Amino acid sequence: MDWTFWLEWVIKGLVLCLILLVGFAYLTWYERRALARMQVRVGPNRAGFQGLLQPIADAVKLIFKEELTPSHVYKVVFILAPILTVVPSLVLAAVIPFGTSFMFFGRSITLHVANLNVGVLYLMSIASIAVYGIVLAGWSSNNKYAMLGAVRASAQMISYELSLGLCFAIAVVMGDSMNLVDIVNAQSGMWFAVIQPVGAFIFLIVTLAEVNRAPFDMPEAEQELTAGYHSEYSGMKFALFFMAEYQKMIVISMIAATLFFGGYREIWFLKDTFLSVDRAWFLGPVYLLLKVIVLLFGMIWIRATWPRIRYDRLMAFGWKVLLPLSFVTAFITAAGYLLAQELHNQLYLYGIPVLSIFSALVAVAFIYRDLRRKSNGRV
Amino acid sequence: MTSELIVFLVLSLVAVSSALGMAFSRNAIYSALFLVLNFVTVAVFYLMLGAPFIAMSQITVYAGAIMVLFLFVIMLLGAESMAPSPQALPWQRPLAFILAVTLAVESIYLVFARARLNTVITTPDIAANSMESLREMAMTLFNQFLLPFEITSILLLVAMVGVIVLANRQKAGHRS
Numbered sequence: 252m253d254w255t256f257w258l259e260w261v262i263k264g265l266v267l268c269l270i271l272l273v274g275f276a277y278l279t280w281y282e283r284r285a286l287a288r289m290q291v292r293v294g295p296n297r298a299g300f301q302g303l304l305q306p307i308a309d310a311v312k313l314i315f316k317e318e319l320t321p322s323h324v325y326k327v328v329f330i331l332a333p334i335l336t337v338v339p340s341l342v343l344a345a346v347i348p349f350g351t352s353f354m355f356f357g358r359s360i361t362l363h364v365a366n367l368n369v370g371v372l373y374l375m376s377i378a379s380i381a382v383y384g385i386v387l388a389g390w391s392s393n394n395k396y397a398m399l400g401a402v403r404a405s406a407q408m409i410s411y412e413l414s415l416g417l418c419f420a421i422a423v424v425m426g427d428s429m430n431l432v433d434i435v436n437a438q439s440g441m442w443f444a445v446i447q448p449v450g451a452f453i454f455l456i457v458t459l460a461e462v463n464r465a466p467f468d469m470p471e472a473e474q475e476l477t478a479g480y481h482s483e484y485s486g487m488k489f490a491l492f493f494m495a496e497y498q499k500m501i502v503i504s505m506i507a508a509t510l511f512f513g514g515y516r517e518i519w520f521l522k523d524t525f526l527s528v529d530r531a532w533f534l535g536p537v538y539l540l541l542k543v544i545v546l547l548f549g550m551i552w553i554r555a556t557w558p559r560i561r562y563d564r565l566m567a568f569g570w571k572v573l574l575p576l577s578f579v580t581a582f583i584t585a586a587g588y589l590l591a592q593e594l595h596n597q598l599y600l601y602g603i604p605v606l607s608i609f610s611a612l613v614a615v616a617f618i619y620r621d622l623r624r625k626s627n628g629r630v
Numbered sequence: 631m632t633s634e635l636i637v638f639l640v641l642s643l644v645a646v647s648s649a650l651g652m653a654f655s656r657n658a659i660y661s662a663l664f665l666v667l668n669f670v671t672v673a674v675f676y677l678m679l680g681a682p683f684i685a686m687s688q689i690t691v692y693a694g695a696i697m698v699l700f701l702f703v704i705m706l707l708g709a710e711s712m713a714p715s716p717q718a719l720p721w722q723r724p725l726a727f728i729l730a731v732t733l734a735v736e737s738i739y740l741v742f743a744r745a746r747l748n749t750v751i752t753t754p755d756i757a758a759n760s761m762e763s764l765r766e767m768a769m770t771l772f773n774q775f776l777l778p779f780e781i782t783s784i785l786l787l788v789a790m791v792g793v794i795v796l797a798n799r800q801k802a803g804h805r806s
Contacts, residue, residue, distance in 0.1 A: 368764060372686035379694025390705050
């Protein structure tokens, strides 16, 4: 543990924070432009070329806004809550591998901040800590709307966390490791999203609920709750909540890419060409960035397309559809891998996508039947 | 070794003071938050001892899941401020005092008389931070301790079914 080790560590951490902060600023621009396109508007295009300076202008505006602390709040917790929301979203990214390694003045520098053997569990534990910021913000505001928003948000996050954990378990079984670098390397032959498409799909839905994005943005339902848990916040404290939401979007897209879409690795059929990460280390972050951009576009697209889901339906969907389905997919995945390993027959692996897609279709059929019954008035 | 000792001392200061804060704060929400801090420090202790799996489970289960439910109950019942409860039992305070003194004497005796001062706590090495140690732990858990594991999960299942039955009975009684 010499001083260069600490220096490398600090620099990597700072770079990661910087990436997330800049990413947050430009994600807002990306979202506003993409939403505008879909709604046949123009979007912010005045500040700088194509509006590229808009996030900086917004940041300056937010910093100079008056910061109100209402007199009836619990002050310490009120100030603590935005910090508790931002920190997990930053810390979450520490275990995500951005690429292989490169030589720098005779030192091999790996492109990840921490290489934990329990990386997946780390993600799980930080995700479960992330609820506190929202709950405390709602409680300390001493305001009924904020409280209701916080209760909704935390109930939703706790309910969807179960399916999230099962999706993590699926990736762990397929990668045969809890280490995220190992999981990425296990996908050099084939992405996990191809072998287990249902698992990847559930993961994408659940992450939408975990970051409170549309159509699961119940905590911020304007017509019912004004602004939900951050009703009483203004100025920079509000900006921290905003920042946490967008950073969580970025980080969770990175996690989805790492667990199911090959992480920093190229598409599997480019494995032995010059576009492979093994030949050129600098392509790793580029591939990860491309995947994150595509996944983020998916999130924005969903927000532009779907209305908000009703709260009881949200809970019913989480507990009655997603949880059983993720149990079934986890079981199918584990059984397929076990059979293939014990009987030395790779054919069992083909059973995984077939059976899991079949169970997903059964789930969809049940939802369809239920909705039909309700719309016909028969219960 | 010295840097580890410094980390340990700072952490134990945080752990002890957060435990005291938990016991003495007037507001139940602050108590719960101190308890969360205490759980996280204990998780860092586990990390220092080279058990990352237990550390992460500690954060996920205790700090993440259980304490969020605690906070929920405190907030929804509005039990934030502690009022001296009228139905305090008369024999509670002396009993608590006796038990606390017994515990303190026992722990002091164990620390000073029975602790083996010459044993060395194994320092976390590279083997602890590998997939092999995790695999080994899983093998022990599911071979040697399979029966306790299964009994625990059945206990949890029974508790869950019991809650659902009780909630349903209340609902049915409300209807009729």
